[in-house]
Amino acid sequence: xxxxxxxxxxxxxxxxxxxxxxxxxxxxxxxxxxxxxxxxxxxxxxxxxxxxxxxxxxxxxxxxxxxxxxxxxxxxxxxxxxxxxxxxxxxxxxxxxxxxxxxxxxxxxxxxxxxxxxxxxxxxxxxxxxxxxxxxxxxxxxxxxxxxxxxxxxxxxxxxxxxxxxxxxxxxxxxxxxxxxxxxxxxxxxxxxxxxxxxxxxxxxxxxxxxxxxxxxxxxxxxxxxxxxxxxxxxxxxxxxxxxxxxxxxxxxxxx
Amino acid sequence: xxxxxxxxxxxxxxxxxxxxxxxxxxxxxxxxxxxxxxxxxxxxxxxxxxxxxxxxxxxxxxxxxxxxxxxxxxxxxxxxxxxxxxxxxxxxxxxxxxxxxxxxxxxxxxxxxxxxxxxxxxxxxxxxxxxxxxxxxxxxxxxxxxxxxxxxxxxxxxxxxxxxxxxxxxxxxxxxxxxxxxxxxxxxxxxxxxxxxxxxxxxxxxxxxxxxxxxxxxxxxxxxxxxxxxxxxxxxxxxxxxxxxxxxxxxxxxxxxxxxxxxxxxxxxxxxxxxxxxxxxxxxxxxxxxxxxxxxxxxxxxxxxxxxxxxxxxxxxxxxxxxxxxxxxxxxxxxxxxxxxxxxxxxxxxxxxxxxxxxxxxxxxxxxxxxxxxxxxxxxxxxxxxxxxxxxxxxxxxxxxxxxxxxxxxxxxxxxxxxxxxxxxxxxxxxxxxxxxxxxxxxxxxxxxxxxxxxxxxxxxxxxxxxxxxxxxxxxxxxx
Numbered sequence: 001x002x003x004x005x006x007x008x009x010x011x012x013x014x015x016x017x018x019x020x021x022x023x024x025x026x027x028x029x030x031x032x033x034x035x036x037x038x039x040x041x042x043x044x045x046x047x048x049x050x051x052x053x054x055x056x057x058x059x060x061x062x063x064x065x066x067x068x069x070x071x072x073x074x075x076x077x078x079x080x081x082x083x084x085x086x087x088x089x090x091x092x093x094x095x096x097x098x099x100x101x102x103x104x105x106x107x108x109x110x111x112x113x114x115x116x117x118x119x120x121x122x123x124x125x126x127x128x129x130x131x132x133x134x135x136x137x138x139x140x141x142x143x144x145x146x147x148x149x150x151x152x153x154x155x156x157x158x159x160x161x162x163x164x165x166x167x168x169x170x171x172x173x174x175x176x177x178x179x180x181x182x183x184x185x186x187x188x189x190x191x192x193x194x195x196x197x198x199x200x201x202x203x204x205x206x207x208x209x210x211x212x213x214x215x216x217x218x219x220x221x222x223x224x225x226x227x228x229x230x231x232x233x234x235x236x237x238x239x240x241x242x243x244x245x246x247x248x249x250x251x252x253x254x255x256x
Numbered sequence: 257x258x259x260x261x262x263x264x265x266x267x268x269x270x271x272x273x274x275x276x277x278x279x280x281x282x283x284x285x286x287x288x289x290x291x292x293x294x295x296x297x298x299x300x301x302x303x304x305x306x307x308x309x310x311x312x313x314x315x316x317x318x319x320x321x322x323x324x325x326x327x328x329x330x331x332x333x334x335x336x337x338x339x340x341x342x343x344x345x346x347x348x349x350x351x352x353x354x355x356x357x358x359x360x361x362x363x364x365x366x367x368x369x370x371x372x373x374x375x376x377x378x379x380x381x382x383x384x385x386x387x388x389x390x391x392x393x394x395x396x397x398x399x400x401x402x403x404x405x406x407x408x409x410x411x412x413x414x415x416x417x418x419x420x421x422x423x424x425x426x427x428x429x430x431x432x433x434x435x436x437x438x439x440x441x442x443x444x445x446x447x448x449x450x451x452x453x454x455x456x457x458x459x460x461x462x463x464x465x466x467x468x469x470x471x472x473x474x475x476x477x478x479x480x481x482x483x484x485x486x487x488x489x490x491x492x493x494x495x496x497x498x499x500x501x502x503x504x505x506x507x508x509x510x511x512x513x514x515x516x517x518x519x520x521x522x523x524x525x526x527x528x529x530x531x532x533x534x535x536x537x538x539x540x541x542x543x544x545x546x547x548x549x550x551x552x553x554x555x556x557x558x559x560x561x562x563x564x565x566x567x568x569x570x571x572x573x574x575x576x577x578x579x580x581x582x583x584x585x586x587x588x589x590x591x592x593x594x595x596x597x598x599x600x601x602x603x604x605x606x607x608x609x610x611x612x613x614x615x616x617x618x619x620x621x622x623x624x625x626x627x628x629x630x631x632x633x634x635x636x637x638x639x640x641x642x643x644x645x646x647x648x649x650x651x652x653x654x655x656x657x658x659x660x661x662x663x664x665x666x667x668x669x670x671x672x673x674x675x676x677x678x679x680x681x682x683x684x685x686x687x688x689x690x691x692x693x694x695x696x697x698x699x700x701x702x703x704x705x706x707x708x709x710x711x712x713x714x715x716x717x718x719x720x721x722x723x724x725x726x727x728x729x730x731x732x733x734x735x736x
Contacts, residue, residue: 061652062735076584077590077591078587078588080594091735093652093655094653095618095650096610096621096641097612097641097646097649098653098735100640101647105640106609106641110595110607110608110627111609111610112606112607113606119602123601126594126598127598130594132586133590187711188710189684189707189710192706193685195687198665198669198670198686199670199672201704202685202686202704202705202712205712206710
């Protein structure tokens with residue numbers, strides 16, 4: 001790239017994000033995925049997680065929880081989970097022991113149940129503005145889409161607080177315009193763990209993550225990249241399973 | 257049916273209390289009557305009692321009498337603020353008249369004497385401040401025995417004996433009176449004559465740390481209210497600083513000029529006395545209330561009282577020299593401020609942490625603990641769930657388990673295929689069972705299963721295989 005073009009890009013980038021120099025990121029551990037994102041999940045910005053289909057909404061939420069665990073492992077402070085209570089909780093509500101099993105220590109989680117979409121947006125702005133949090137998970141309902149001005153407010157608040165906001169969209173929520181990254185999540189079968197003659201046990205959770213947009217990351221023409229990611233709950237990191245392991249699941253018949 | 261209360265026009269028409277309704281209608285054919293509603297009247301009296309706390313914190317309604325409404329106010333140490341006993345009585349009567357109530361007031365050394373004088377002394381219309389000792393007994397002695405707060409049966413029995421005034425009753429031997437009418441009558445006599453004091457039961461808890469702000473002009477606007485509350489907050493924070501204490505909650509009572517009291521409550525997760533933060537929390541509260549149209553200022557607010565019901569001693573904080581520890585401290589501080597503000601806006605129950613409960617039943621093992629609820633202060637401890645249980649639980653739990661049609665290995669294997677919400681799933685991986693037994697019928701065998709597409713569920717079979725003929729299957733959690 002020509003040097004003057006790069007300089008102009010950097011200037012525009014600084015105007016856009018209000019930060020000069022390098023944007024700060026949080027590495028997730030999966031190297032190729034981080035590089036495509038431009039180093040990791042952006043601090044001081046909103047990353048958007050969207051499910052690829054209706055049945056992928058649980059996978060979307062569980063991916064966001066894995067990211068939450070990564071945030072809590074790498075950053076001090078508490079994780080705030082903001083939920084839009086106006087939506088029907090078709091997938092149930094968060095369950096403390098399960099969260100702890102994934103590495104989200106319950107003593108460091110604050111749950112905020114906003115009664116409707118309007119107050120959900122106000123609470124999210126308030127949380128994004130707060131400095132010193134590990135991160136903010138926002139679970140949007142179908143009706144809690146942001147208009148352009150509202151989305152910009154959240155973005156500015158996140159820049160002010162240098163906080164990491166993950167916006168977990170439901171299938172019908174309209175897209176969040178100023179998102180730093182937009183990831184489309186599909187559930188993927190895990191690598192089963194054989195256990196004697198019966199059915200194999202499910203392996204570590206895994207997802208197929210498609211990068212739809214990444215500001216400051218990989219160039220747009222290459223951005224429709226898909227990654228197969230797994231979560232390691234011992235080290236709180238995402239990783240890409242080795243290509244050798246990416247073969248059709250071992251069926252139990254071989255052990256019968 | 258009898259008349260129990262009249263307005264001035266009815267009195268001028270010649271009606272009186274206790275008259276039969278039929279007789280009254282015969283005298284005044286176009287008389288308007290309404291049924292008495294005891295519950296409403298009692299709650300109105302309580303509201304009036306709360307409003308009367310503008311004169312003294314110790315206010316109690318008169319109890320134990322039918323169709324007799326009165327308030328006891330203990331004005332010890334308060335009268336000089338209103339220009340002495342005569343001044344405070346005149347102020348009370350003026351205020352009650354402003355509310356459209358006919359009131360009589362008297363002030364004496366004991367509640368019993370004050371009651372008798374207020375109700376039956378002719379001077380009580382303009383406020384009667386009674387002397388002590390012999391002069392008090394002379395004043396009370398001339399009053400009818402109803403002034404003793406005794407029931408009507410006893411009063412009519414005494415009247416039948418010719419004992420019509422407190423003075424004549426006091427002339428009798430108290431032993432004889434106790435034998436005939438019970439010891440209560442003697443006690444009532446002692447109280448009315450100022451010999452014996454009596455405890456009253458105040459309507460509100462007494463908050464030692466409180467500040468009141470009298471306003472020259474009634475406040476009508478929200479802007480003004482926010483400013484005035486901010487000023488009151490500043491004053492109570494100065495008061496708390498004097499005792500080196502921090503508040504876990506603030507209660508603001510707004511006295512409306514028309515006899516109503518509005519209450520605002522703000523809470524905090526930990527004690528502090530930062531006036532800016534408290535003002536912000538209360539402003540959120542005002543905003544939340546006015547959105548729900550729950551804050552009607554009416555004709556204005558003329559008195560603001562702010563109290564800190566729960567206070568804790570604050571130790572002086574040493575600014576930490578270690579930057580990491582200082583950052584952690586600042587971060588915890590920021591979180592608590594955020595929690596306080598959001599709790600004020602949404603209600604304390606909506607800003608929570610998880611709390612562990614020692615129970616094997618999955619849906620009972622978790623509770624939500626409010627971040628800033630003064631009543632739970634100190635119970636909010638960092639709780640962890642046992643690790644071996646946490647590893648096998650789902651991230652999302654359904655409010656109640658939903659029945660599914662499942663095909664499982666017989667007799668007690670994991671499910672192979674199931675239908676949930678009109679979708680069919682084929683199980684590829686399964687782990688279990690984990691048996692949680694709450695009685696034989698209710699025993700559950702939990703399985704973590706994953707479908708071929710990677711959807712993860714937490715399923716259970718209810719009833720032990722072999723004991724129950726057709727066990728039922730349920731889905732209980734998602735994303736296990």
